[in-house]
Amino acid sequence: MKALAIDLGGTHATCAVLDDRTILAEEVVSTDGTQGLKPVLPLFAQTFRKLLQETGVATNDCAGLAFSFCGLADTRIGRVVSTNQKYDDAVGIDFTGWSKKEFGIPLRIENDARMALLGECYAGAARGFDDVVMTTLGTGIGGAAMIGGMLVRGKHAQAGCLGGHLPVLFNGRTCTCGNIGCPEAEAAGWSLPLVARDWPGYVDSALGKDEPVNFEKLFRHAEQGDLVATALRDRCLSIWAASATGLIHAYDPEIVVYGGGVMKSADIIIPFVQAYVEKHAWTPWGKVKVKAAELGNNAGLLGAIPLLLEPR
Ligand SMILES: [Zn+2]
Incomplete structure (x- = not known):
């Protein structure tokens, strides 16, 4: 089965032509510095036409176009529901109408963490599992959940997506979402520098002298023995593990999959979270597997086919 797919991130989008689990061709389109999403839609259309020509795939051979969006989207109505300070015009865009006009094929739009979960189930770390929690650790913390082979969506398309905003500290930091003590406000790419600056001894530490702080530097300085980096890293690990325990209690998965840029340190993160949830999660049936995502x-993109095949 062939399909078109767009994976839209904060500064760029990847357009691809797929055949089942194979990416036949892909191209990255920069969206950096653009005012909203509307001006780049023609660029996406142009890129797809080029990729279709390169691969010799005809649009009417494609089952549809799957759009992975970095915000809340409701696939049932083909709309973006809410954005977080990026592509704020997306809420008003008729994506299905655009796809029909440009390519004559149906479009389905979905949140990017849900798409990553579908992809990992279809071709990656969660293959063979029907009950899955996905967490993406990056600038923010994305989440998605699948129960009995179906994505959890809920009344307003929010269910499962707010895993990064299920609080772990009632007296913690205020998050961009309005809540207090979210994992995202305590241990995500955007909040890490804020947490670090408030940490005792930070300014004089090796980490503090290596600004701007990011997770790559945090793990590196911790490994090299910087005490502030070590304490901050261990705090992040504990936040993520506490969050995983909450997600396991909420969604009853067989497997928790971690994706995102921070997973370059998967060899430290995965064993820590696995040991923590084995000790603290209430799973009398057995042990939840904790795994790193495999598809990067x-x-x-690889979530496209399962999304398009999903019964409406
Ligand atoms: Zn939050």
């Missing part, structure tokens, strides 16, 4: 940046 391709997960969202």
Whole structure:
């Protein structure tokens, strides 16, 4: 089965032509500095036409176009529901109408963490599992959940997506979402520098002298023995593990899959979270598997076929 797919991130989008689990061709389109999403839609259309020509695939051979969006989207109505300071015009865009006009094929739009979960189930770390929680650790913390082979969506298309905003500290930091003590406000790419600056001894530490702080530097300085980096890293690990325990209690998965840029340190993160949930999660049936995602940046694209095949 062939399909078109777009994976839209904060500064760029990847357009691809797929044949089942194979990416036949892909191209990255920069969206950096653009005012909203509307001006780049023609660029996406142009890129797809080029990719279709390169691969010799005809649009009417494609089952549809799957759009992975970095915000809340409701696939049932083909709309973006809410954005977070990026592509704010997306809420008003008729994506299905655009796809029909440009390519004459149906379009389905979905949140990027849900797309990554679908991709990992279809071709990656969660193959063979029907009950899955996905967490993406990056600038923010994305989430998605699947129960009995179906994505959890809920009344307003929010269910499962707010895993990064299920609080772990009632007296913690205020999050961009309005809540207090979210994992995203305590241990995500955007909040890490804020947490670090408030940490005792930070300014004089090796980490503090290596600004701007990011997870790559945090794990590196911790490994090299910087005490502030070690304490901050261990705090992040505990936040993520506490969050995983909450997600396991909420969604009853067999497997928790971690994706995102921070997973370059999967060899430290995965065993920590696995040991923590084995000790603290209430799973009398057995042990939840904790695994690193396998598809990297391709997960969202490879979620296209299962999304398009999903019964309406
Ligand atoms: Zn939050």
